[in-house]
Amino acid sequence: MSNYDVITLSQELIKRQSITPNDEGCQQLLAQLLSDAGFQIEHKRFGEVDNLFAWHGQDCENCKNLLFAGHTDVVPTGDESAWKHPPFSATIDGDYLYGRGAADMKSAVAAFTLAMIAFVKSKPNHKGKIALMLTSDEEGVATDGIKKMMPYIAENHNFDYALVGEPSSSKQLGDVVRIGRRGSLHVEITIHGKQGHVAYPQNAQNPVFLAAPFIEELSHFKWDNGNQDFPPTSFQISSVKTSSNTANIIPADMIINGNFRYCPESTKQSLEQQLKQLLNKYSLEYSLSWNLSGLPFYCQSEHLRSVITQSISETCHIKPEFNTAGGTSDGRFIAQYGVSVVELGIINKTIHQINECALVKDIINLKEIYQRIITKVM
Numbered sequence: 424m425s426n427y428d429v430i431t432l433s434q435e436l437i438k439r440q441s442i443t444p445n446d447e448g449c450q451q452l453l454a455q456l457l458s459d460a461g462f463q464i465e466h467k468r469f470g471e472v473d474n475l476f477a478w479h480g481q482d483c484e485n486c487k488n489l490l491f492a493g494h495t496d497v498v499p500t501g502d503e504s505a506w507k508h509p510p511f512s513a514t515i516d517g518d519y520l521y522g523r524g525a526a527d528m529k530s531a532v533a534a535f536t537l538a539m540i541a542f543v544k545s546k547p548n549h550k551g552k553i554a555l556m557l558t559s560d561e562e563g564v565a566t567d568g569i570k571k572m573m574p575y576i577a578e579n580h581n582f583d584y585a586l587v588g589e590p591s592s593s594k595q596l597g598d599v600v601r602i603g604r605r606g607s608l609h610v611e612i613t614i615h616g617k618q619g620h621v622a623y624p625q626n627a628q629n630p631v632f633l634a635a636p637f638i639e640e641l642s643h644f645k646w647d648n649g650n651q652d653f654p655p656t657s658f659q660i661s662s663v664k665t666s667s668n669t670a671n672i673i674p675a676d677m678i679i680n681g682n683f684r685y686c687p688e689s690t691k692q693s694l695e696q697q698l699k700q701l702l703n704k705y706s707l708e709y710s711l712s713w714n715l716s717g718l719p720f721y722c723q724s725e726h727l728r729s730v731i732t733q734s735i736s737e738t739c740h741i742k743p744e745f746n747t748a749g750g751t752s753d754g755r756f757i758a759q760y761g762v763s764v765v766e767l768g769i770i771n772k773t774i775h776q777i778n779e780c781a782l783v784k785d786i787i788n789l790k791e792i793y794q795r796i797i798t799k800v801m
């Protein structure tokens with residue numbers, strides 16, 4: 424078996440030009456290392472997308488199953504000539520490793536793969552199950568990756584905890600750990616009036632005027648109070664139009680598109696109910712069309728949080744902040760199965776940018792953090 428350290432393995436992965444949804448052999452390489460260490464391997468291809476699941480150990484009473492999740496695909500390079508070093512050269516310059524995927528998130532993939540292998544070598548008869556799931560379409564449409572892998576994996580495996588290696592750190596490795604994300608819910612509200620000639624308003628009902636007090640209340644309505652980890656749910660209107668584009672017509676309908684970014688204190692049902700109450704309060708005639716684009720997730724496990732805090736402070740001598748900022752994430756597809764999910768990875772300052780890079784020292788420390796977490800959890 425080849426002897427990779429976390430830096431050389433990160434470099435090997437960066438050199439493979441795995442622009443989404445391509446994997447370019449990253450998963451083959453990792454699967455080989457994991458299989459040499461005694462892991463069971465499953466390659467699973469959905470559509471154009473390569474996915475990998477590997478695991479070691481088995482379920483037992485009173486022990487924990489831990490899953491690491493991530494992706495081997497990267498976003499395109501942008502103008503290659505603008506890079507200080509070619510984006511797939513994986514050049515080390517001073518304290519930094521440069522390359523597409525250096526921060527998002529090939530170094531984390533290398534770090535957790537080697538941390539898992541080191542753990543299994545030191546404790547071949549460990550309790551519980553330790554596993555890894557990788558996809559190659561996180562940066563793209565993301566339909567044939569984790570979304571399909573999780574239901575497949577859940578048929579035979581249960582996990583207590585999952586660690587997603589997305590770049591969560593802000594200024595210093597380990598300073599920020601994500602423990603949840605808000606949900607995203609779209610709604611199209613159609614307010615019905617009565618069409619007519621603008622010169623004869625007595626014969627028509629303008630839906631825009633009818634809706635005005637309702638919209639005013641929407642602008643400051645409190646959907647919930649949030650909680651200690653999440654800000655209150657927010658609602659924003661993204662577009663407003665009417666069913667008419669003629670100057671002398673009072674339109675029949677007004678169409679409002681809006682989006683909720685909601686915390687786990689609310690649900691699609693509770694928001695739907697509150698919105699209907701509000702529409703009824705102003706005696707509006709309406710129809711609603713909903714689209715739930717992302718469920719929220721929220722890790723409430725005190726045990727996992729304290730293991731992470733200890734592992735980071737032992738490695739980096741800082742205490743992490745747990746937060747729920749940012750957009751939606753793949754974590755939600757794992758959390759649906761009752762798994763406590765957190766995201767912990769490299770500093771995210773240069774992700775998706777020209778000259779994406781990571782501190783060499785951070786990659787080494789990230790592997791150490793992951794290894795400490797595994798040892799404490801299992």
Ligand SMILES: [Zn+2]
Pocket residue numbers: 494527528561589590
């Ligand atoms: Zn990523």
